[in-house]
Amino acid sequence: MSVITISKAIERISQADPSSPLAVFQTEHPRRVNVVFANTIWTQKCIARGTWDFLGVFHRENLAEAQQKLDEYVEYMKDAA
Structure with a gap:
């Protein structure tokens, strides 16, 4: 497991090959x-x-789908705080 920032996650996703995708999960830490x-x-x-x-x-x-989903997650975390 690797808990990282949203920007680092986008960076890793942008390099991930479709044959070896990355799964992304929420954490208790915003962003x-x-x-x-x-x-x-x-x-x-x-x-x-x-x-x-x-x-x-x-x-x-x-990557565009990932960016959208992670943006929604950040907005959700702002509203929950």
Whole structure:
């Protein structure tokens, strides 16, 4: 697991190959997310369970979608504070 800033997450997603996407999960810290490889058994189980903190699976070819989802997450965290 890697808890990183939103900007660092976008940087990593922009470099991720579609064959090795990254899964992004919320954390308790505003402006930070947990980024992990999406294809691990643990991550696949979390995704299949539909955990509340799951934001999506992203790679460089869906970077715009990732940016939008992470922007929404930041706005949500602002409203929740």
